[in-house]
Amino acid sequence: MAKETRLEALHRALTERAGQPVLFGDLVLAVWGAAPPTSPLPALRTLVRRLRQSVSDEIVTDASGYRLVVRKPGPSQLPADLPDFVGREAELAALSTSDERVLAITGPPGVGKTALAVRLAHRIRDRFPDGQLHVDLRGFATGPAVTVGQALGRFLRALGVPPAEVPLDVDEQTALYRSRLRGRKVLVLLDNATELTRLVPDVEGCAAIVTSRNELLGQTRLDVLADDEAGALLDRMKIDGDPEDRAELVRLCANLPLALRIAGAHLADRDLPDYLADLRGEGRLDALEIEGDAAVRAAFALSCKELPDDVRRLFGLLSVHPGADFDLEDATALGDLSTEDAERRLGVLVRAGLVQRPGAQFALHDLIRLFAAEGVGQEGPAALRRLLAFYLATANNAADVLSPAGSRVEPLPLDVSGRGFTTPDDARAWADAKRATLVAAVQIAPHPFAHRITDALRGYLVYAAHWPELAAALTSGLASARAAADADGELAMHNGLGHLQWLQGRYPQALESYGTALDLAGTDVQRAMLHNNIGLVKRELGDFDEALEHLEQARRMSSDHPHVLANALTTLGTIHGARGELRKAVFYLKEALARHEELGSAVRAALSHENIGVALTELGEYDEARVHLEKALAGVEAAGVGPGRRANLLVNLATAAALTGEEERARALAAESLEVALRNGETRVEVEALIRLREFENAVELAERINYPVGRHRAQLELARHDRALAEQVLVDVRARGDLLLEAEAVLTLAVASGDRALAQEALDLAKAREQGGVVRRAEAVLADLAGPAAQPPANGGSTSS
CATH class of the missing domain: 1.25.40 (Serine Threonine Protein Phosphatase 5, Tetratricopeptide repeat)
Known part of the structure; x- marks a missing residue:
């Protein structure tokens, strides 16, 4: 039996007590026994660094040792399998035994590509224990398709990449995606793709199932169901009748699963011969001429004809929804209905097989959505505006809770109040659930909704670090405002782009965006806001004199606008601090704090306490610094601000404790900060915590x-x-x-x-x-x-x- 290596010994010692801190001394003993190296701690750190590179589990630095955190199970995003799936056994057998990394399933709409792909994914998922990813790319939908960048962003977050570390550049996203998959066995299901893209993982051990209407390399091309398979589907749906009638139904539905499912939903409460008579009349074609989507259209048209007028109206309006799925609130807004009426009508559509309900959400098959759109009539644009108004009102309500002091464009008069929120967690949960739909809505929204919805979402997308979605929304909002010659809308979008670029460290681009916005500014408060933002970028670049010039202009122009003035005073304080003028920094920061408290801006007041605490630490006034830092920590926790800010405060408190000789408290605070930072991807804070822990x-x-x-x-x-x-x-x-x-x-x-x-x-x-x-x-x-x-x-x- 081979002797255990030091790396293996370290891994074993940590694994035996997974989740618990193992003392440095115990680990040294487990690795080197009675003959430790001359400098055991540096040697142990080097070994831990090697172990981190060789295992997937996370190794956390604690105050007195290391702790192994077993990697959580991978993502499990597969849609539910269809309970009445039938047939395709030959295709399933071939695909499930294939060793190809890309399993492409192609065919015309309604032929059952997605159903087969989902069944296949469930059949082979055990070969991919590190997780399964799924995205509907909507490549053939009437609404906006999901871009490669958006899909990669979602995948990276599902693979454990903190949102703040998801890059915007698609090449960088791709490199990180492949890096995260390397050494893992992950299955990726790409539905409704137009081509094979970099979403296909070119990584050993991983595979992709891809569905498309287009022909793809190495494809399995689906034809319609064989007669016996179609008959088996009718059996699963409990469609009785004599063999001749059942065979005719299969022919009239062109052996297409989608058409058969629609027909099956209507046969739940009526006789097959009567339905066939109606279907023949609706098609007005010889059975042999009905093929492809014409068969789906015939079944669809007959289903629609039998719907009550009010249900048919809602069905048509659902086709204008921009997202991949929708909920009861969306249907209520689209139809201008009460919740009860919308729920009843959706129930009828689900039972008719025209609307799918895979879970809490509802969805339309792309082909059915296309047919439904043909009958929406003149009500479509008005319905879309009602939905956008509901989204805008709700996004504004969420922003009022999540970032109450944030500046936004002039509100649009709305005749809906939107959903209300009582806590930041409620607002964040709504935004998380609707994020993809809201970004899709912005991409098709007419002026003046596109830039206003983006502006309302901006604070949430920034603080949650959903930067690819923010970039997409800002780009669409800018195009909409520019086309309408809406200077205020353009200004807001350029300001948003500048903020995003500043966060990413793209300072020249941020200055260009802010400068363009400044040229569009028509009021002093707009100019003050932008001079403040330009000053922030100049501070990052070390141009302190220019930064102060911009901040002096911001302060002068914002004298009648308390929120903007308070922000300018905060920035002034940070610039003086960076210049080494710490007393001036504290003076301005305390003035900003007083103004934020007068305005009731709890979050900004907490951040002011933090900035004051950092400056006082530099001044060597540690006791007063600790008071401000503790107030800041209490403030951000009460306001529900993201965990990254808490991690930063903990490490600042650790620094203050260390400088007053409280080493044990400093290490405990730094260890807690490190754990929060690791969990939330706050890598800069991780660096600071490691310093405090003497790593x-x-x-x-x-x-x-x-x-x-x-x-x-x-x-x-x-x-x-x-x-x-x-x-x-x-x-x-x-x-x-x-x-x-x-x-x-x-x-x-x-x-x-x-x-x-x-x-x-x-x-x-x-x-x-x-x-x-x-x-x-x-x-x-x-x-x-x-x-x-x-x-x-x-x-x-x-x-x-x-």
Whole structure:
């Protein structure tokens, strides 16, 4: 039996106590036994880093050890299998035993491609234990198709990628998608595709089932059901009758499953001979001439003729719905009905086989939707406007709860109130459930709905990090507003694009979008908002003087607009902080806090407390900093703000605790922050938490991977206390970036590493000029140490300790 490797020993030790923290010492003992290395903790960290790269389970850093979290079961998105599926045994046998990575099922509409694909997926799902993904690409639907980028975004989130880490670029999405699938066995079901795209996983161990009306490479082309298969379907639907009548029904339905299912729904309460007579009359064609979608049309037309007028009217209006599925509220809005009437009419349509109800939602087959649209008449545009008005009103209500202080375009007078929400969780749940439909609605919405729905959704899509959907909605909203020459609408969409680009670190593009919006601005409040946003981008670029110029204009122009003024004061504070003018920063941030509290903006008040706490930490006023940070934490938790903000606050509290010597509390806070950050993809916070947990090498590696230079420099400065060359390099990098708040710390670290008293004095002077009280105290301690009679520069680039 082969000897267990150290990596295997580590994995076993963690797995035996999965979900529980295993002490560093216990892990060292499990791996090396009685002969640990000279520096066991760095060696253990290196081994953990290798293990993270070789296993799918998550390994979490805790305050006193590591904890293995068994990877959750993969996504399970397959639609429910049809209980009355029949036939296709030859196709099923061939497809289910194929070792091809792409199983393409093609054929005309109504022939049963989706039913076969779903049955096949359920039959082979056990071969794909890491999950099954599904998307209806709507490639042949009357509404907007699902783009590759939108589908990849959904898949990535289902595969555990935090929303904030889902890229917008399709090439980057594809690379991440394949990376997430690598080493896993995942089945992907792509329904109604027009072609084979990068959604097909080109990864060993994964496979795709693809349905299409178009011909695809390596396809299994479906024909209509054989007579015996069609007869078996009638048996499953309990359609009785003499053999001749049943055979004629099959012929009149052209052996198509969809037509047979519609006919079967109507035969539940009537005689087969009577139905056949009506079907012959409706078709007005010889049975041999009825084929393809003509047979579905005949069954559909007969079904519609037998519907009550009020039900037929709703059925036609459902065809204008833009999404893949709809709910009772949507039907109510489309039909201008009471909830009770809409529910009753939908029930009739479901029993008639014209509307599917796969779960809580309703759906129309693409072909049936197309036929229904032919009879919608002049009511279609009015019905769509009613639905859009309902969506806009509800989205506004959600935004009022989720981001009450957010600026939005002038409201549109509406004759509907929409669904109301009492808590952020309720509003978020509605937006989560309707997100795909709302984005599809924006893409077909006429002016003035497109940009207004987008504007109402913007805060939710930003904070939930659904950036591909936000980009699609903003693009459609901008096109709509531009076509209508609506300057305010264009401004709102350019502002939204600028915000998205800023969040993604695409600063030149953000400045261009904000600049275009500024050119369109017609009021001082609009200009103030945009000068504030431009100032934020300039701050990120290190152009502090230009940033302050824009913020001064924002403050002047917003004097009569309290919300905008409060935001401008907040940004002013952060810019002065980045300039190393910490007292000014606290002054402006406290003024902003007072204004946010006067306005009742609980979330923004909490964020102001956080900013003040960070600035006070830099000033070395740790007790007051902790008070503000704890108020911020309580505020974001009460307001239901996303977990990423909570993770950030926890690590800031950990920093304050560490600087006051409360190492145990600091490690506990940092460990909690790390866990929240890992769960929600807050990678920058993860870097900061690793620093607090003294996992410096891991922090450097992660910061380099995500291009987070501030975090990398902080971690490197900790390592550089014993490495003069590294200290010199970090100081060069910090000065090149213009990071004023890290400069004194970098100079002090080099002083420690080199034993250079002049550098320690330089660090003290810099820290005093920027009022960094904590660095001042540390620099004074280093100077005192270096002033001792035995103090000498250490040999071979070593260091003294601070």
